[in-house]
Amino acid sequence: MAYSDKVIDHYNNPRNIGSLDKNNPRVGTGIVGAPECGDVMKLQIQVDDDGCIVDAKFKTFGCGSAIASSSLATEWIKGKTLDEALEIKNTDIVRELALPPVKIHCSVLAEDAIRAAIQDLKRKQANAPATAGAQVARG
């Protein structure tokens, strides 16, 4: 199977590889997939006082298309609000990377990873002690 140039580019030059401090109250972490299925994505976001995503990082165990999907996802969500980030659909990723049908699950996983990271952040902020919560809310 031949890969699209965009998949190869993301594979060779992945954007935003790495990790953010998962204990930071402004960081949300999403881990999706399972090792026995051959794909695990970890996607992290960091928001500023306005709830805007200022940084995103990923690490992925998976094929080239899974790596490219998560790399693209981090690139797209940076600078977006949480609501805007939630609008990204797996089909957008499929189109951008020209993924073949057998690789659609990679894009689904990337969308799930974005949602999981946002959910984690929201849960953290809801559970945060008043002062920390206030700090975020004060913006």
Place this chain on the structure above:
Amino acid sequence: MKSLIYLDNNATTPVDPRVLEAMLPYFREKFGNAASRTHQFGWEAEKAVDLAREQVAALINASAKEIIWTSGATESNNIAVKGVAQMYKDKGRHIITQVTEHKAVLDPAKYLETQGFEVTFLPVDRTGRVDVNQFREAIRADTILVSIMMANNEIGTIQPIAEIGAVCKEKGVIFHTDATQAFGKVPIDVKAMGIDLLSCSGHKVYGPKGVGALYVRRKGPRVRCEPILHGGGHERGMRSGTLNVPGIVGFGKAAEIAGQEMQAESARQARLRDRLWAGLSEHLDEIYRNGHTVHCLPNTLNVSFAYVEGEALMMGFSNIAVSSGSACTSASLEPSYVLKALEVADELAHSSIRFSLGRFNTAAEIEQTIDQVAATVRRLREMSPLYEMAKEGVDIKGVDWSRI
């Protein structure tokens, strides 16, 4: 641009130039039909086919008359499994095979299950070998056929064929072996090993594609198969159809060369294979060899690189041709059934690469492979969340992946 390195010789091999030379006249001036008994063209073709029969037979210590030409090992396996079952079904309807067979044996066996036969699929141990005692116990009064491969294509594990053959002789059961991968790589003696039918293929031994052979024992016992293809009664009635003369000539020549060079060449490839494993082990931690380390084809090395996925790995060294037990491209997302049978964990099956060496590989290519594979594994581990978790001391097997 890095040069291309071919390490997928268990999938197919290039045609040896000596083989091609031998074949060429049979496309041009010696184009006759081997079944034409009335003129020079036919006689010449028949003579060439008979020589090839002797060349293939010699490599397995059979007689030329016991070789049936086919289109490849898939057809040979089909004739052996389905043909024997149909021929001897009045004697019994039980067949024994094992779980890591090639699909060309498993699928005919599963087909026979739909036709009123009962099939026992023996398990294998963690190295991929069948237990001979367990095999002996599986034989019943109505067992008519045993089909156990000589060597596995994915992991290279060699089965205890002589022991299995001896049990079959003792019990009077017909014994077929798919020797597609072993043929030309390790010594085979159908008499000493008690083999009644044996499948092999041209393109795995530097011959052309589209030609294979089935050895069918003629005495002690005389084995018979119902044909799958009817029409003309060629090949002792077991396989009708005009013979692929150039292909057969090429297969014969390839078998002859394999016989002459096997000893030195298998030793050379085993050294290169062992160097590949040693080199990878020097550079990388948490890599695991799949299959048997001793009872193994000299050219095959199957390795799981923990925390990285096989297809992503292959993408990282795209100038090196290998294959993977990962199933990322298949719709099922199921990794290799062979590695599963060895109880290799699914995530390690997804991380597996098969390196299969061949006649034309050099020591320099192996060194380059070690460097490139090690560099790619390191790079991908740096971006693997599993590697990160493992380094943090998280027990990955203990994680409930449905709940994170």
